[in-house]
Amino acid sequence: MDEEYDAIVLGTGLKECIISGMLSVSGKKVLHVDRNKYYGGESASICPLEELFTKFGANAPDESYGRGRDWNVDLIPKFLMANGSLVKLLIHTGVTRYLEFKSVEGSYVFKGGKIAKVPVDQKEALASDLMGMFEKRRFRNFLTYVQDFMQDDPKTWKDFDPTTQNMTALYEKFGLDKNTQDFTGHALALYRDDDYLNRPALDTITRIKLYSDSLAKYGKSPYLYPMYGLGELPQGFARLSAIYGGTYMLDKPIDEIVLGEGGRAVGVRSGNEIAKCKQIYCDPTYVPDRVRKKGKVIRCICLLDHPISNTKDALSTQIIIPQKQVGRNSDIYVSLVSHTHQVAAKGWFIGMVSTTVETDNPENEIKPGLDLLGPVRQKFVSVSDYYEPIDDGLQSQIFISQSYDATSHFESTCLDVLDIFKRGTGEEFDFSKIKRDLDLEEQ
Amino acid sequence: MAMVKVPEQKVILCGEYGVGKSSIFRRFTNNTFVTATDRKSTLGLDNFDKIYRIGDRNIKLQLWDTGGMERVASITSSYYKFSEAAILVFSLDNPSSFHTLSQHLLDIVTYAETAKIFLCGNKTDLVTEPPQISDAEIESFCEQCHSLITNTYRISCKTNEGIEEMFTDIAYQLVNSNRARLELQSMEKHGFKITQSTEELSDDSCLC
């Protein structure tokens, strides 16, 4: 440990692992440390099942749960959008070669007390029971407009300026009713509140296009999920970093960040060892005095021995409960993965309900989501604070990532990472660089 | 972006640092040997494919190196996933690399349950008389492992002794044991890799 590095990265969560990989690839000498003895921090998938039960202080699982080792349970639920930025990052870094994916089978939205499949193309829209006959026509016209829309070709804008006119105006142009607006905004454009209605329509159009482009890639839904769970993602980036020379240390408590002149970080201390460095990259848990609380998120992991009703027994699904449907300010997300992804024993399913906390009784807030799951064999609830850094790190050279909030998804993950990289190195990450190197290596 | 089924047989190298895993990898990829043993010599080694012809069948071995993670930390469990075979390497001149094999073996059976395991003693050129690790010791280790070990090899990366033979035999063992499995493998059980379609390759390298 007693050596000098260009950068020390603390924590092996997804963001830190991506950053570590990008720094190593850019030729920096990196030391990557975690206080835990496993990779992934909060983005780890817990295995075996016994460990999950222990973590939440529950009695050990009985034999009906099958082999504990067949389980890999994510602590933070997410899917990847097939055409989204995390997938692009995976492709550009070559990390995709370490992973295998399955498409998520269905995407549903909650409306009027029950769930309905999110219609994604004109054919599905016409068959959907989310809308009446005339509304279907209008929605179809709207989808056609979005699909034909090209940002650099104003002819396709059809007398509407999406850079100045807001989304409400676009909905009005097509005469879409409130219900249709609701699932379009929340289940297709994936907004978590209604602020987007008053902003220029361009962002929403882009998101809906992303949704349908992603869908076009693999069929059943626009979402992908990695075999063996999300914990494979940070590990893939950690391998990238190691391949390019990054040094890994686990199970290493960090006692202090050593500061030098002007409050600049010059190293980290663990016991009486000190590793010197020019910069530090870390998650909020390593620097409690340099972050502030931004909000709270509740997540509930549910172990089920059956699929979710009305999803055609899908082995994986996402259900979005738009805020308005249940009188809230933020959406509730329900996701389901199962034995088919090697994250649960045969015949088992893992449901996850999550949302941003709005009241003093968060467990009550997720009830609409839990109700959709049906009988739950075992439930683990966690409420966690999420944090953001108090400054940009330029002065201290300590660059801190934001916590994974309920509202956090892989898009914000990638944006945060790219932004941190840029602040830390003063340059944009050069994606073309790695791709070329890896190509060479493959010859 | 097509769904690509992965026909390669992933073969991973396991064992203490310094036993010669990267050297085996280098022999496999471009049949070279380097004596330097600094961290740098392992840089950039990831995985490499090579096709072996066994009887009337082709099989593609895809060899993976650890990336040197085992130096201080443990190897990620991901490394083991989807592997069909693991080469458990020790150094014939280094008894401690032999005595710690059981830990590596445990990792393999934990994270790559179905992988076939091959034991490989490297650096035959450094074996003295009497040998630092006796044949009896190696045999008794294999017995203790309840025949988890499919075969044992002695090689030298320096002299190139036994290396081609080892890989050919591994290919042969995999073809035989997998004959049925290879044919049955379906998208059902496996996921797919994300690959880049040609049209996207031409697209710029911007993330937005």
Ligand SMILES: Cc1cc2nc3c(=O)[nH]c(=O)nc-3n(C[C@H](O)[C@H](O)[C@H](O)COP(=O)(O)OP(=O)(O)OC[C@H]3O[C@@H](n4cnc5c(N)ncnc54)[C@H](O)[C@@H]3O)c2cc1C
């Ligand atoms: C179990 C579960 C819980 C979820 N919880 C939440 C949640 O609490 N809050 C939430 O907002 N989403 C939530 N989602 C939605 C989900 O995280 C993301 O919308 C989806 O994963 C996007 O995948 P991606 O990041 O790979 O694609 P992205 O990379 O995000 O897609 C790229 C483009 O999509 C747009 N985009 C897509 N979704 C969003 C979004 N939600 N916010 C901003 N931009 C977006 C971005 O503009 C970006 O340019 C949840 C999903 C699941 C399955």
Ligand SMILES: Nc1nc2c(ncn2[C@@H]2O[C@H](COP(=O)(O)OP(=O)(O)OP(=O)(O)O)[C@@H](O)[C@H]2O)c(=O)[nH]1
């Ligand atoms: N004499 C001799 N030396 C060898 C042989 N194989 C490898 N070495 C040397 O052993 C040292 C370690 O080899 P590596 O291939 O780097 O070992 P590794 O297991 O990949 O180790 P790390 O990457 O450092 O974890 C190097 O100095 C090699 O030159 C061999 O067959 N004979």
Ligand SMILES: [Mg+2]
């Ligand atoms: Mg090596």
